[in-house]
Amino acid sequence: MLLCRPWELLGSGWVLLAGLLLPLQMFAGVVGALESKATAVGSRVLLPGLGNVTHIDSTCWEFLNGSRSQPILQHSRGSPSPTIQEPYKGRALFHPTNGSLLLEDVQESDSGVYKVTINVKESLEILLEVLKPVSRPQLWTSALVAQAAGQVLCRVAEGKVDTISWKKDGHPVPPGRASHLSHSLSILYLRAVQRSDCGSYSCNASNRVSWQETSLNVTIAGLSPRLQDALRVAVVAVVIAAISVWGLVFPVCQSAKLRIRGELWRWLSAYTCGLVSLSSGLAGAAGLLWMQEEGPSVAIILPEIALTYAIVINLLVTVAVTFRPAVFTQLKSKTAQSTMGYAAPAGVVLVVLTSSFLIKSIHQRHEEGCRGLVAVTTLTVSTAAVAALPLLTIFLCYHSRQRRLGECDTTWADRALEMSQPSSRDAADPQ
Known part of the structure; x- marks a missing residue:
């Protein structure tokens, strides 16, 4: 009632404002609301008409592509079924009773704004989004x-x-x-x-x-690749050091009469010291790998120095025994003799202690993860077999030589016994 005669209340200014609001109200009634729908590629979707309209005289569907409008269909009351325009022909179904439109086999290109206009003055815009289903991540x-x-x-x-x-x-x-x-x-x-x-x-x-x-x-690995390598190297060092113990113990456990001598002793000593030198080098390499990962540590640096000394001494002994065995008989210094004699046993003890410390520390680091420990069984068996093969060869040669010597001694004893007994001719002659 107030808007019917606004000039009587507010004067000419309100008359101008009312004149501006009236077209906006009419435009809002024409555009209507904006709905949103989402569907999957290849499915069907129903675009609804205006639900508040009871009497439909005409219906118009169109696809708004930016500033352009692409008609889909236009239908008037009492007229036959409308003609569906391309590209919706054959996959769009119109329901004239409520003005809805059913789209089948929709694709991503069908995404956009669809507008339905009822009775020329009332409309509804629908934002359709056609999406591909997400794949499995x-x-x-x-x-x-x-x-x-x-x-x-x-x-x-x-x-x-x-x-x-x-x-x-x-x-x-x-x-x-x-x-x-x-x-x-x-x-x-x-x-x-x-x-x-x-x-x-x-x-x-x-x-x-x-x-x-x-x-x-x-799963979380407790050991980095570098620590895994350190573990493998430390295990190989311990195995080689354990094999070298047989070369050190075997001559000591023999009696003075049966002790290995000569050429076999040279090869046994050279190979044993070589194993100790190799195991010392591997233990030192495992310590270096550990320090690269964990940083410098006095507990590793001091054994590294001792291992370097063991490597040098045992390597010198190996070379001397192999190429110049007379050097040992020419040594007059008791200190030099003790150094040469105890270099291999001391190296074995040092390798075992250092490698055991590294293996224990690496195992503690492994407990911080939940992944299985590095498999070292095959590596251990193969290393032991390769390292022990030359020692077995030397031992077999030694036992073979001892067997031949035993057979020679038996032959000479039999001959001596035979010579000491009187012959049958001498027994027949009377004295």
């Missing part, structure tokens, strides 16, 4: 080592992704640990990886029409 990890930083990555190959969420053992991952580098890639950061980070991680990717989830069982 791909999960993988970087190298996960205890106390180091790591990542779990989730990538979706197909489909527009709206959200990516993470779970560990069925529980949501705390916010802030995952970042989305793009719509299809998300990274879960693991800082200072520890044993508690082991478990099942799942990545859920979704959009408005679909969702997919993939799980991955994540």
Whole structure:
């Protein structure tokens, strides 16, 4: 009632304002509301008409592509079924009773704004979004080592992704640990990886029409590749040192009469000292690998110095015994003789102590992860077989020589006994 005669109340200014508001109200009635729908590629979707209209005289559907309008159909009351325009012909079904439009086998190109106009003056715009369903996410990890930083990555190959969420053992991952580098890639950061980070991680990717989830069982390695190499080298050093013990003990356990001598002694001594020198070098290499990973340590540096000394002395003994065995008989210094004599046993003890310390420390680091320990059984057996083969050859040669000497002694004894007994002719002659 007030708007019918505004000039009587507010004067000419309000008359002008009312004149501006009236076209806007009419435009709002024509444009109507904007609805939104989402559907998957290849499915069917129903675009509704105006639900508040009881009497429909005419209906017009069109696709708004930017500033251009592409007609779909136009229908008037009492007229036959409308002609569906391309590219909707054969896959659009119109319901004249309520003005709705059913689209079948929709594609991504069908995404956009659809407008229906009822009775010329009332309309509704529908924003249709046709999406590809998301594919199953791909999960993988970087190298996960205890106390180091790591990542779990989730990538979706197909489909527009709206959200990516993470779970560990069925529980949501705390916010802030995952970042989305793009719509299809998300990274879960693991800082200072520890044993508690082991478990099942799942990545859920979704959009408005679909969702997919993939799980991955994540294990943490307690040892880095460098420490794994250090463990292998330390085990080989201990095995070789243990084999060399047989070469040291065998001559000591023999009696003075049966003690190995001559050429076999040279080869046994040279090979034994060579094994000790090799095992010392391997133990030193394992210590260096450890310090490269863990940093310098006095507990490793001091054995490294002693191992270097053992390498040099045993290597000199090996060379001297092999090429100039007379050097040992020419040594007059008791200190030099003791150094040469005890270099191999001392080297074995040093290798065993250093390698045992490294193996124990590496095993403690392994306990910080949840992955299996490095397999060293095959390496141990193969190393022992290769290292022991020359020693077995020397021992077999020694026993073969002892057997021949025993047969010679028996032959001479039999002959002496035969010569000491009277012959049958002498026994027949009377004295």
